[in-house]
Amino acid sequence: MLRSIPFFSKLSDAEIESLSRICVEKSYKKGEFLFLEGEEPKWLNILLKGTIKIYKTTRSGKEIFLHTMRPISMVAELVNFEHIAYPASALCLTNSQILKIDYDKFERDFLLNPKICFEMLKSLSSKLKIMNEVLSTELTLKSDAKVAKFIVENSELFGVLKQIQIASVVNLAPETLSRIIADFKQKGLIEFNDDFSIKFVAIEELKGLYE
Amino acid sequence: MLRSIPFFSKLSDAEIESLSRICVEKSYKKGEFLFLEGEEPKWLNILLKGTIKIYKTTRSGKEIFLHTMRPISMVAELVNFEHIAYPASALCLTNSQILKIDYDKFERDFLLNPKICFEMLKSLSSKLKIMNEVLSTELTLKSDAKVAKFIVENSELFGVLKQIQIASVVNLAPETLSRIIADFKQKGLIEFNDDFSIKFVAIEELKGLYE
C-alpha cells in the first residue's frame, strides 16, 4: 500500500513498517476543506485519490485560483518544512483520499533518508515551477492574453467546463471572459461547434498575444 | 574556500577536490546581468559576494520586482533542476562574485549526496516561501495595503532609499506611491523627520490595512 506511493517506493520493509506507524488515511467528501488559509499544519498530506483545488482569498473576499492537484502528490509540504501557516486553502473538488503523516516524526525519521529527501526535492521543485507560472500569467499578462494562453493550452476543456468555471481558473470575471471570447470570435481567431467545443483555433495568432 | 560555503561545508576533502574541478569563480560588475529572462541555464550559480536583483519584465516593458538576493545563496537553481529557461532576469546591483558550477556534472556527482540534497531542499523551500509572499502581496493587496506592509516591515529604509526606489520594490508607479504616502501623512498614520526618515508610524492601523 504505502509501497505503491512513488515517494516511498524505494524504502525497505522495515522503513515502510515504521512509516505506517506515523500515518493515517482519511477520506474527504466533495466540498470539504483539506485545510484553510492561515491554519497551522500538523500533518504532511499526500493526495491519493481525488482532485483538490488550491486558492487564495483576497481581503475583499475574491478567490484567486492557483492550481488543482491530482494524485499522487504531496500537498503544500512547504508549510510543514518551513513551519509556517498555510498560505492558501485546499478544497476537495471530488471525494478524495488523503494519507496524513505526522510531520514532526517524519522529519526526524525520514527526511534525511536520501531517497525521501530527493523525492521531496522533486516535489518542491515542481511546485516552485507552478508558482512561477502562476506568477507570470497573473502579473505579466492582460486579460485577453490570459484567455489566449488558456485556449492554446487547454482547448479540450471548452465544452467540458462551463464558462463560469473557466473564468474562475483564469481569475477573470465571467463577464470579462465572455467579452474576450466574443472578441476572439469576431476576429476569427476561434470558432465553436454547436456544443461549445472548439472547431478552429488560430494558434499562432493567439500565441502572439502572450508570448 | 569551497568549504566555507554552507552548502558544501560537510563534504569530504575528496569531494571538495572533485567539486573544485567542475566550477569556476567569476566577477560581475555593478549593472551587469547574471542572466536574462528566457536564457537557457548551463551553470548553477552561487552568489558569494554582492547583491542581485531578480525581476520579470511584462510584454509592455514594465519591470516587476521579485526580490533581492544576498550571499551566500544559490541563484535560480530551479531552472537547472527543472531544465527550463530562466523565468526572470538577474541584475547585479553591486560588484558581485559568483561561483559557477557545471550543473550537469554536479547533478551526476553530487545531487544524490544526502547533505547536498538536503541543502538544495532548504534552498528551494525558502525560494518557494518567498514566491508565495510575492504572490500574496501582488495578487491580494491593493496599492495602499502594499505600501502599508512595506512601511511596517521596512520602516528603516525610509530616508535610505529614494521614493522612486521604494516604488520599484513595491511595484507601483512613483506617482502612486507619492499619493499614498501623502494620504497616510494626512491621516496621521505616519510622520517624517526633515531627512525623510520616519518619526512615527501607527503600526497597528497600518497592519489593519493588509492583515
Place this chain on the structure above:
DNA sequence: CGGTCTCTTGATTGTTGTCAAAGGCGGTGG
C-alpha cells in the same frame, strides 16, 4: 411551464498607470 442557472451586453465605477507641468533640492562649475 415555471424556475434556476448561464451567458451576453450595456452602463458605470474603481483603481492604478501615464502624461504633463511645476517646484524643490543638491551638486557643479564659472
Place this chain on the structure above:
DNA sequence: CCACCGCCTTTGACAACAATCAAGAGACCG
C-alpha cells in the same frame, strides 16, 4: 557665491483596464 542643470517629488488631468451592477435572453431541468 551664485546660476544652472538634472533628478526627484508632487500634483492634476486623463486614460486604460477590468470588476461590478443591472437587465435580458437562452438553455436545461424538474
